[in-house]
Amino acid sequence: MPSPQRVALFAILLGGALATGPPSSKNCSKVCESVSKLYPSEIVFPSSPGFQTVQESYWNLFQREAAPSCFFQPTTSEHVSKAITQVVQEDCHFSIKGGGHSSNVGASSITGGFQFDLAKLREFKVSDDKKSVTVGPGWRWGELLQQLEPLGVIAVGGRDAGVGVPGFVFGDIVLADGSLVTANQTSHPDLFKALLGGGAHNFDITTALKLELHPYDGMWGGYVLQKGDQIDHVFAAYDKFFHKLQKDQKGHMILDITRVNGSIAAVEFIGYPELVQNPPLYDSIYALSSSANTLRLANYTDLAAEMAVVTNSRGLRNTYRTLTIEYDAELLREIFDTWAEITEPHAAVITASLDINVITSQMRNRSSRTIKNTYGLGGATNQLIIVMFSLSWDDGAQDTTSHRLVQDLGNSVESLADQVGKLKRFRCMNYAHIEQDVIGSFGDSNKKLLKHVARTYDPHGVFQWLQPGGFKLDGQKS
Template sequence: MVLCFKRIALCWSFVHIAVSLQLQQQPLIPGLNASNACQKACSSLLRTFGGKTDYPSLPEGFSETYFSQQQREVVPACVFLPASPEDVSQALQIIKGHQCHFAVKSGGHAMSAGASNAPQGVTIDLRYLNQIDLADDHLTTSVGAGTRWGEVYRRLEPLNLTVVGGRDSQIGAGGFVLGGGISFTSRKRGWAFDNVKNFEVVLANGSISNISHTSHPDLYFALRGGGSNFGIVTRFDLETHQQGLFWGGHKFYLLSDIAERKKSMGIVYPFNWTPRWFTQKFSAWGVQAACRMGYCSTVKEIAQMLESYSRGYSDPSGQIILSFAFVPKVDVYLVCVNLMHGRPEPYPPVFKEFEAAKNIYSTTRITKMTGIVAEVDWMNKIGYRQSWATATFKISVPFLSKLVDIFIAETDPIKHVAGFLPSLILQIITKDEISAFRKHGGNALGISEDEGPLLLLNDAIRYSDAADDEKVHNANDRFMNRAVALSKEMGLDHRYIYQNYANQTQDVFAGLSPENKQRLLQIQKRHDPERVLSRLQPGAFRLQESADLTMQGRFKS
């Protein structure tokens, strides 16, 4: 059983397999062909910047730098690789002058087609804006927007320093920070965008500005929740903190009540002589045997552990990510919990319930940040197709229990899809984190402490075959619609939509407080009256008066 469940560590995994060269020969986003405007923009970039522009061919291995298969399938008209903020400024004016659509790539970890790769437009790849400069006083680290978080941690770790950054080493700084940026240290330090002292930004008019809460308080506010609508960020000056060893890792728990839940929903598997049927039966017997030995918990017990963590110990060093997942190879639903503590202290009191419950496999140990993110990298295999959606709720054990039933009901009918691995990922937005939203005049989310703690849900499905897109997306949509409807019925709904987990049919700005959305629109009118950064980035989340997801829907993953 141990060998079998070592594969379970795929449970918090999202992503997949390399794309064939044949896919690079034609655009795979229907209805969006290389316009004359974009061809002219690419030609102009090539004349101006020479080797910094790849046109008409693309850089070797370019598609493989993206996390999701959907992004890998996008074919831009050209790729521009700036080496300085001045390059970005000049390129933006060329692109704007030709009215060509574009996308900005930091690490390429967004899952939706078009999010950071412009179909038959200009993709601005920031990979060479990868500086990591630590100030002499060790209080600030300047990080280029194209830097990946693993590089940042490797630079700071020997000095016992860290910043609030990504939990996967391959994620780029740019999109992560602008989307909010939940870190392994966020309960203590806040989210990434609230730990930025200064943003170096190319604005819509081409000017290069340094934005802080004292120099430009309106833009500083807008960059903490407004996404990519206010400029192309080229550098983040990040608060830097002392940090030694961590304790953490992943623990895996079996569930004793899944069969009963399936039966209550009418999910049965008639007898037939197929390998799949025998896998289901042997897995069920294996789970029953493990449960008799005390290695199982119920969904309700797991939900109570998470609820207890959210309201219990006020230990800002403890962070949890909890996932309900289905593992097709062994036909088992189980729980994966990522525990992380900012001190090298095994099982501090904040995690006492998770220590008491028997697990079937654990990777917890004393380690460095690089060790933790390497483990996440190992789980997050790149190159798969992805379907994500997100929502935020108030916390309730009965609600969590019903969520799992909906998850089973919507994933079980499609569990034989190639490469299928669905995860219902749950995180707590703690009151500690929400209190940090007030730093430097407050960010744009408009969430107050009396609204917390909150439950952040990410329904993430990975799979392999484009032929299954509709089937998977429909299942994900049904799950999210049912989850939101249930939350409203139980009085547990909340407006917030976390940008870094949202798909491009979700209106993330409807999730802000109404007054903050209006404030963002006013700032946009002052600094980008032509809405260049929203209008010409159709794959990004666009700030506008009313929800118009027509263009975003074209890029739905």
């Protein structure tokens, strides 16, 4: 079990005081050897031919550069249970990799520790009534969609084909003591609710996921591209789309503005979940002077694969930062102007993007009514925008500059939004920088609930201290 000192520190952390951080792991090589005797075909050592291949399965170059004592690729929940028991007994740091798509260093990677790689947990079972599917965390959204679409059903999930399934949903899990439980709305509902906000970085290792399925026969979507000289028209068109969205809740669109080699371009990624040609919701976008347009009737599989190609920064150094604002057309334009000014001096070596995602009150409230979560977004009637800044580069000499740049972007834009009373508390975990207090952004009552659940299911603080990556319950990070 974790040392008494660590247990005491965890108790302080959950009580509200800030502890100093986890001690270093010492016995991870021993754990790797022990687990390899139990499951020799599922351990990949640094000397193994496949070690580099597994490292390269991470999306972010920062994570690829981590070198664990070994990768463990279990094929059953029982294997995970045995391994986590060994890890805890030896006080070994560990990390958990699902799809490996995080932008944050150490989120799903570790140097010198024990690395769980869930890529071979590949269960796939559709219920007889086709209302749900149970899958392992080794699936990525693109390949999962390919399995579901021929059955006339679809699951709500990632928009990028290359993103792993477990970063979004939960189901069967392994706790710190090795016990296997199912977390859903009727079994361990407190843990299930906590997972839908606090994430598996704080409570467990997910080994199977149950997804709700919906009837499906295709959709309308694609992307539309404009050059930078159209940016005024783009924002005007977005404002018209936004106001139409209040009446037609079916559609969605992401506005992505990117500077590549000094040139700015805007892309609208569009998805409408019905076989409707040119839905009127996007009339203002159709009217733009565009350099490319792929809008068509298509499968979700094709649209997710297209987005993965267009937005591809796999194998580069990547970092994100996010904030949430109440919708304001003038503020959005000021955010763009600030982004353009701050990123321009670095355009030759750093690719910068500004993403604008709308989250309407109807979307938030419908989600909160269906499945209780800890985001703290339900009940309000205002319309929100999740803003994401992303930077990509390939030269390690730019690491310090990029880190400072994404901080400057976040601080400057938060100040802008705060000055006009439009800055909101919520920070989206999938888009957040490791230095942002994501858990705190859910609100005091939800943070208190998450701590209570952690005390209940992980009383010794294994997932707070032995698993240093991710967003911790008091903003404590690796």
